Amino acid sequence: MSEDIKRPGDExxxxxxxxxxxxGELPSGFENAVWRRIERGEQASMGLVERLAxxxxxxxxxxxxxxxxxxxxxxxxxxxxxxxxxxEARDRYVASVDPSYLRH
Numbered sequence: 001m002s003e004d005i006k007r008p009g010d011e012x013x014x015x016x017x018x019x020x021x022x023x024g025e026l027p028s029g030f031e032n033a034v035w036r037r038i039e040r041g042e043q044a045s046m047g048l049v050e051r052l053a054x055x056x057x058x059x060x061x062x063x064x065x066x067x068x069x070x071x072x073x074x075x076x077x078x079x080x081x082x083x084x085x086x087x088e089a090r091d092r093y094v095a096s097v098d099p100s101y102l103r104h
Contacts, residue, residue: 046054056065094101 056062091101
């Protein structure tokens, strides 16, 4: 459907919209004041927590941190499993040599 088609009332609506536009002038120095406020907002000092949060919450670093946590947890689980396995193997060996060992 082409937007060039004029409907009845379009011109009246256009006149109404043009007349509704505010024609006020901005005060002198308004634009400079706005830019000063923007610059002040950009210069706001961030605390250590905000800086660290901003640094760690980027997707690339968050993914890397998650990978490190998963690897450390997997390593800790593997070490714990090996120690538990060694302890159980030792207990079974001693029990096979001395059946009274497990009764203690």
